Amino acid sequence: MGKLPIGNHIRKLRFNHDEMTQQQLAEKAGVTRQTIVALEQGKYSPSLELAFRIALVFASPLEEVFFIENKEEFI
Amino acid sequence: MSYQEKKNIVSLTGTLLIFGLYCLYVFRKYSLDGLDSTDTLSFWGAFILILIPVSIVAKIVITIVFNIVYRITTKEAEPAFSDERDKLIELKSTKNSHYAFTLGFLLAMGSLVLEMPHSAMFIILISAGLLSEMVGVFTQLFLYRRGV
Numbered sequence: 001m002g003k004l005p006i007g008n009h010i011r012k013l014r015f016n017h018d019e020m021t022q023q024q025l026a027e028k029a030g031v032t033r034q035t036i037v038a039l040e041q042g043k044y045s046p047s048l049e050l051a052f053r054i055a056l057v058f059a060s061p062l063e064e065v066f067f068i069e070n071k072e073e074f075i
Numbered sequence: 076m077s078y079q080e081k082k083n084i085v086s087l088t089g090t091l092l093i094f095g096l097y098c099l100y101v102f103r104k105y106s107l108d109g110l111d112s113t114d115t116l117s118f119w120g121a122f123i124l125i126l127i128p129v130s131i132v133a134k135i136v137i138t139i140v141f142n143i144v145y146r147i148t149t150k151e152a153e154p155a156f157s158d159e160r161d162k163l164i165e166l167k168s169t170k171n172s173h174y175a176f177t178l179g180f181l182l183a184m185g186s187l188v189l190e191m192p193h194s195a196m197f198i199i200l201i202s203a204g205l206l207s208e209m210v211g212v213f214t215q216l217f218l219y220r221r222g223v
Contacts (some may be wrong), residue, residue: 031158034077043222046162 005069006045010036013058013065028057078153079161079219082141087212089137094205100172119197126201164218173213179203 014020029036030061031058037075038044040053046054066071101122142153157165183199 009178032154032156032161034079034154035158035160037077038222041222047159050159 005042006066007042007069008039009034010053010054012067013060017058018026025057029053039071078145078151078220080216082138083146083212083215083219085137085141086134087209089134090130090208091135094126097126097129110178115193121196122197123201128174159178160223164215164223167223168211168214171214173209175210176203176207179206184206 014025018051023033026036029050031050035044039046051062051066055062058065103116145153178205179199181197185204186196186199
């Protein structure tokens with residue numbers, strides 16, 4: 001089974017939250033800034049725990065932060 | 076280029092430099108010619124036992140110097156901890172590193188079966204150690220760049 005391509009709206013959500021910096025988000029989510037960079041570039045799919053932590057920072061449901069790219073291909 | 080990529084490149088350069096200089100020093104000082112079987116085993120035993128602390132101390136020094144230079148040049152502190160992505164990449168690189176060393180170990184044992192000199196076995200074993208470290212570093216560089 002191939003890897004599920006997971007996209008995210010982190011950059012947009014950061015912008016909508018008073019232009020939160022990557023460093024600020026990293027500190028709130030408990031990861032390094034490099035991991036936020038990798039997430040935004042689509043180079044890393046986070047663990048479920050980290051995904052929830054990021055969603056909690058933005059006070060948004062998980063599906064509003066992360067989504068499956070080309071969902072129709074996997075249904 | 077991220078902190079982790081720079082750190083890996085410095086680590087690789089440091090490893091090759093330390094190993095190269097150590098080999099140069101040892102093989103200039105001692106010649107393997109004329110050593111009987113017992114002396115050969117003792118020589119290689121000492122070679123490995125001295126190489127381990129020398130490389131550990133040198134790596135600590137290199138890491139400290141690198142962090143100082145990184146802070147000065149980028150005006151950014153190095154990450155204070157390893158998060159889940161760092162740990163995942165480290166695990167994958169350790170796995171590849173172990174595969175490389177296991178291959179070298181089997182080759183070293185093969186040299187004994189083929190009744191090659193003891194020195195050949197130690198050279199293969201030490202080379203496998205160096206190669207496994209390089210495989211580990213290259214895996215990390217690849218995963219940090221391509222993503223995981």
